[in-house]
Amino acid sequence: MIETKALTKTIGEKMILRGVNLKVNKGEAVAVLGTNGAGKSTWLKIVAGLLKPSSGEIFLKGQPRKKDDFEQQKVLGYLGHQSFLYDAFSPVENLKFFARLYHISSPDTRINKLIEDVGLAYFKHEPVRSFSRGMIQRLAIARAILHKPDILLLDEPHTGLDQQAVSLFNRLLLDLKAEGVTIIMVTHDFQQISTVCDRAVVLRKGRIAEDELIRGRPVSWIHSLYEGEAATS
Amino acid sequence: MKHLLAPALAIARKDLYAEWKTKQTITTMLIFSGLVILTFSFAFDPSNQAVSALVPGMIWVITIFAGILGLNRSFTTEKQHDHLHGMMVAPVDPSGIYIGKFLANLVFVLVVQVVSIPLLFLLFDFQVPAYSSIFYFLLIIFLGTFGFIAVGTLLAALASHAKSSEMLLPILLFPLVTPVIIAAVQATRLVLTEQEGAAAALSWMQLMGAYDVIFFAAGFLLFEYVLEV
Numbered sequence: 001m002i003e004t005k006a007l008t009k010t011i012g013e014k015m016i017l018r019g020v021n022l023k024v025n026k027g028e029a030v031a032v033l034g035t036n037g038a039g040k041s042t043w044l045k046i047v048a049g050l051l052k053p054s055s056g057e058i059f060l061k062g063q064p065r066k067k068d069d070f071e072q073q074k075v076l077g078y079l080g081h082q083s084f085l086y087d088a089f090s091p092v093e094n095l096k097f098f099a100r101l102y103h104i105s106s107p108d109t110r111i112n113k114l115i116e117d118v119g120l121a122y123f124k125h126e127p128v129r130s131f132s133r134g135m136i137q138r139l140a141i142a143r144a145i146l147h148k149p150d151i152l153l154l155d156e157p158h159t160g161l162d163q164q165a166v167s168l169f170n171r172l173l174l175d176l177k178a179e180g181v182t183i184i185m186v187t188h189d190f191q192q193i194s195t196v197c198d199r200a201v202v203l204r205k206g207r208i209a210e211d212e213l214i215r216g217r218p219v220s221w222i223h224s225l226y227e228g229e230a231a232t233s
Numbered sequence: 234m235k236h237l238l239a240p241a242l243a244i245a246r247k248d249l250y251a252e253w254k255t256k257q258t259i260t261t262m263l264i265f266s267g268l269v270i271l272t273f274s275f276a277f278d279p280s281n282q283a284v285s286a287l288v289p290g291m292i293w294v295i296t297i298f299a300g301i302l303g304l305n306r307s308f309t310t311e312k313q314h315d316h317l318h319g320m321m322v323a324p325v326d327p328s329g330i331y332i333g334k335f336l337a338n339l340v341f342v343l344v345v346q347v348v349s350i351p352l353l354f355l356l357f358d359f360q361v362p363a364y365s366s367i368f369y370f371l372l373i374i375f376l377g378t379f380g381f382i383a384v385g386t387l388l389a390a391l392a393s394h395a396k397s398s399e400m401l402l403p404i405l406l407f408p409l410v411t412p413v414i415i416a417a418v419q420a421t422r423l424v425l426t427e428q429e430g431a432a433a434a435l436s437w438m439q440l441m442g443a444y445d446v447i448f449f450a451a452g453f454l455l456f457e458y459v460l461e462v
Contacts, residue, residue: 048322052461070236070324084319086247088254100243101323103235143319 077149244333377417
């Protein structure tokens with residue numbers, strides 16, 4: 001589904017990624033772990049098309065990633081550190097704008113369902129500037145999956161969510177996974193990884209240091225994997 | 234085209250709707266143009282015929298400075314929550330973002346002109362020499378504004394990456410828009426102050442037309458690289 005081969009990225013004099021080879025199969029849910037500055041978000045941004053790699057190749061559904069291939073872009077859903085939402089607009093207005101960008105015809109039903117799914121139905125006509133961090137994150141999640149992407153790229157998606165929103169979001173991710181959506185999640189939240197993901201990849205200093213299946217493993221084991229101390233099979 | 238014009242219209246519509254809701258940019262631009270007109274109307278005696286020679290220049294002073302206020306906000310507001318990245322991860326041609334922003338900026342400046350130019354004429358008791366001049370005058374206003382906004386939109390996107398973008402934009406913009414502004418002021422002066430001014434202004438209009446085509450094409454082609462900075 002997604003493959004990066006010998007991917008490198010240099011910013012200024014700093015080499016952020018040093019030849020990342022990673023293949024994620026269709027329907028997999030993969031957690032990308034690593035300390036700050038390990039290159040997780042950079043790798044995700046390159047796959048999303050927000051950054052250009054210094055060298056290396058990216059393949060989506062077996063095809064080389066091309067900058068002007070908008071059909072490739074359409075299969076991706078990206079949730080970054082920022083919400084991409086407009087403060088002056090309500091959830092409905094925000095999602096309608098993104099529906100136009102994604103050429104979604106008659107998006108009203110989809111928008112109303114998503115707003116309901118993320119628990120913002122009561123606030124759907126209120127301007128986003130009055131929302132809390134958690135509410136904005138819920139809406140940002142709705143924005144990322146509005147166009148029913150085949151691949152979901154999530155950068156620390158649980159940030160700012162309360163416990164209720166976390167379980168709601170995890171349920172949403174598991175539903176998407178059951179529908180065959182490929183999920184790649186950059187995160188530091190080991191509890192959520194064990195709930196949602198099948199596999200964990202640990203980046204250290206721009207290289208893949210660990211790549212293990214984690215389904216059924218305890219959180220403490222994932223923590224050991226992150227620290228580089230896990231006993232792997 | 235699906236990934237160019239449809240997103241461009243969506244972005245322009247979004248900007249205009251956001252402005253309709255907040256009225257932040259257009260209010261600032263209108264207040265600025267009102268202040269310029271008021272200051273000049275007190276500084277010069279409007280009954281003096283020689284003062285009418287200032288009107289073409291004042292039209293473009295208002296356009297440039299009110300325009301810069303709008304251009305500065307055009308991309309700095311998009312930086313707030315990384316909105317540009319939101320557009321870039323969507324199936325949108327980067328040139329579509331340029332066209333959308335260009336259209337919204339053009340509308341803002343045209344609205345300011347629609348309000349301020351009649352007010353300027355009124356306060357300075359300015360008479361157009363012939364009714365046929367009005368068509369040429371409107372054409373000149375459009376051509377000059379088009380070129381100014383075409384360059385301004387591209388440079389506003391470039392300047393928005395810098396910390397002092399509001400200071401950087403005029404520094405980058407003024408040298409590049411000088412040709413179109415000179416042509417616009419000269420052409421406006423000719424059609425507003427001379428009986429047969431339209432014929433004399435034709436070469437200036439041709440210059441503006443060529444400038445518009447070249448710089449709109451440059452913005453269209455280069456915008457992708459500006460986003461990558």
